[in-house]
Amino acid sequence: MAALFLKRLTLQTMKTDNTCIRRRLGTYVVRKTALAEPPHTASAPRPSCLIHTATFSTEVDQDKRGKKAKQETAFRNVGRKINERIIQVLDEKGNDLGPMHRANVIRLMAEQDLRLVPRDPGAQPPRYQLMTGTQIYQERLRLRGMERAEPKPGPTLTKELTFSSNIGQHDLDTKSKQIQHWIEKKYKVQITIKKGKNTEEPENKMEEICNQILQTMPGIATFSSRPQLIRGGKAVMCVLRPLSQKEENECRSALGTQRGDALKRGNGNDGASNALHQ
Template sequence: MATLCLKKLLDQARWKEANYLIRYFASSLVQPPKRTTLPPTWISREHAIKGLLLVPTQAFATDEGAEEEPTRKKKNPNAKKTVESIGRKIPYRIIQLIDDNGNNAGTMHRSDVLRILDESGLKLVLQNEKADPPVYRLMSGQQIHEERLKLREKQKASSKSGPVQQKEMKFSTMIAQHDLDTKIKQIQQWIDKKHHIRITLRQRNVADGPEKMMALFDQILDTMPEKATYLSQPRIVKEGSSTCVLRHMSEKEIREYKAKEKNKDLPKDNGKDAIDADALQH
């Protein structure tokens, strides 16, 4: 009798120990139930008497994760524009298509555009993504190369048209002719580069008056016809010192200057001579 009671107590102790270990590991490993695409996994519990333990597991990919579209990278607005083929990756279902001749082919479904690409052997280039629908153009490899060259020249020209640089030159009205010719040559080089040149003259002999400084400004400007003009007219800054600013002439100013010089070369009595000749004939 005593042996049976002792065996019963040992069995109960063994069961309690096993049950405690199972509950401990199950509480630390099992996560809260989540919706999954896989059925729950049944794990048998050793030494269990009351049945099986239900442990829900999470799949590697859920329905929610599969429905999410990959996020697109944001484009840098300051990045330089380029002409590139997008291949066959068309992110829009409906697009507006421009053919390789520059004609509007209308709106098309993505599948129809892919079929045209396969049949023609052309490449697809994005033209305007902000339009509704976005605009794409069919181009050959040669056309893409030519567009890249045009874009490169345009970007190169725009980079040169930055802030105008201003150069400065100072000298005296008593400057020697050789030194004056050297400075005028430097001014001409700056004018060719579209710089602004501030010239400051100092009058050594006050008895000459400011007229000598103003005449020297005009003398410098006269060496650059059809090229330079005053941005700031000569003016007296203080007693014995004057300044002006020269700039390159615009295309319109150059045309007007040439037309004015051409009119100067025409004889003024052409009209009178024509009237006298007509009178003699009658």
């Protein structure tokens, strides 16, 4: 009995030892393999470098292009920086020297102490003029004076005027003078004429008043918006505006033609009457 117990204890001990050995051997093999093979894990990402780039903006690019184009077309001395190989050259008096090579132009500038300014860069070949420093200064003063003399476009303001169709002739004349004063100051005038309480007045009386006001300002104003019924036919509204420069010139020429025709007709009548008297 004791011998059987000892045998079983020996076998159990052997199994336990073998299991421990296998475990330790497996751990050793795994460690060696891990050291031998390179790690398959991804390397940590490196911090990216910050690159400063210009912000894209269409408006900024357009402004830059506009400024560049304005500088290119401005009146200036180009010096020796002639981009074109052949250019059309004018002398300081405006005489045409014909097409010239830029090397010859530079030599001419050095010999006569002249500057080169663009006159028509878009022509083929581009047109330039030789000028003295005094001429360039005087031309710049002239261009600056022209810029100051040109009226700067601004917002067109509108004046409003409202009155009844029962208005008297004296009051209508006063309002017409006020409207003409505004028109001369380049204002638009919105006129609203309300229908009077008198039901016997003509239906088109309000429109006739608008036309009558316009007739007091020949060659000065015209309709920006013709008379039209509003408020369910209880009022008429129109807008007068000042004439443009082109319209003023056309009106003056038309008035001059009419006066000339009237004078011719008057002279013809006088001649006929003189012939009858003779």
